[in-house]
Amino acid sequence: MRGGVRLLFRFHQVAGLFSALFIFLFLVTAAVLLFREEITWLDTDEGAPMARETLLLDLDRAIGAAEEEGRRVTYVRVEERYGRLRLEAKETRNGHGAPKLLWLGGEERLAHAEGRGSPWVRDAMRVLHLLHTQLALGRNVGRDLALFACVLCVLLVLSGWALYPAFQQRLSFGAVRHAPRRLFYADLHRKLGAITGMWLFLLALSAVMILLYGEEKSAYTQRAWQEARAEMADTPRGLAPHAALERAEASAPGCLVEAIYLPQEDAPFYAFEMRPASTREGIYRLSDWAFLAKDGSDWRIDPQPRMLTFLSEGLNLHLHNHPGLLYRILWLAFALLAIAMVVCGVLASLARCRRDTGVRGRRFLPARPTRSACRYTAAAALLTLLGFVLPMWEGWARWLGAALLFLVLLLSVRK
Secondary structure, eight states, rough: HHHHHHHHHHHHHHHHHHHHHHHHHHHHHHOOOOOHHHOOOOSSSOOOOOOOOHHHHHHHHHHHHEEEEEEOOEEEETTTTTEEEEEEEEETTTOOOOOEEETTTTTTTEEEEOOOSSSHHHHHHHHHHHHHHHTSHHHHHHHHHHHHHHHHHHHHHHHHHHHHHHHHTTOOTOOOOOSSSHEEEHHHHHHHHHHHHHHHHHHHHHHHHHHHHHHHHHHHEEEEEHHHHHHOOOOOSSOHHHHHHHHHHHSSSTEEEEEOOOOOSSSSSEEEEEETTTTTOOOOOEEEEEEEEEEOOHHHHHHOOHHHHHHHHHHHHHHHSHHHHHHHHHHHHHHHHHHHHHHHHHHHHHHHHHHHHTTOOOOOOOOOOHHHHHHHHHHHHHHHHHHHHHHSSSHHHHHHHHHHHHHHHHHOOHH
């Protein structure tokens, strides 16, 4: 048993030193990106919510307004939350991409989605996002390395929980010895790890799910479109976009069209992203691909694979469970504590390496921790888990989740 604990500790130490820079980078960029909405707005206008039926009546008019400006619309996304339609178009003369357009339903006009605030602030946010998701190394290499780092982070948290009883010894929860310095860093690393461990574990696990989801979604989208191109006939006459949207929603009861893709030369049919009508606000649900012939004579829907549905829940755990400024402040506190935990772990490992230089045969004698230390650690993990899940519901559940996360943070000041 002692040999197993020693081997697990060596893995935790070496893997921690290797992945510390990646985890530190993820946490620092996340701490800034948490307040991205407050720092900069990526949209030109955010109107008041509008009834979906009223907004969709303007679909044909919005596409016509874009065509009058010399742009060929490729797809339209419905955003009733902001009372607008988001259009992507190309210049009809040269085929080059044009800035995204917004049809503001309340004002019945077309606007450019150029963004508010200073351009350098928006550029800085984009760079931070690339660092956070791809380590700024490109889609393939960066995402593969990020996936490896996130998997390693999951293993580090699991090994840390397994090692906690052996290394806490007979210390109470939160006790920190100030001398020698190696023990000070090690005790502080364990204390902060006990508080932020579940938070970091869920973030890393959901990040793994998101990265795998991106690959699976690309494969699902490519397969659905290839089958549609092979099976859908190119009919000479076509339905108007609004009529095609109504036909799609009538053909898939219980679903709503989230986005409509207009017929193009290489895809002479309508394509739709269909989501369940019962989806809660602020919760992500992957849309099914559906396709309709231009004249409405042929219809097909390609349901998403079950594995893809499961992986998409990582987006809710990672991005859609900290609504509002209060939750973002709580998450910032967790991020700062996790950064301190990583730094203390690196310093403790380096101090231990210097201490162990030239030493051979040193016995490893784990001792039992106090029961209160294990109880506090288990309570922090359980409360954090609930604080992660409850915000995905509305009403009292969100307030309860925030209160539970605040209780976990209070453990950080316990001595």
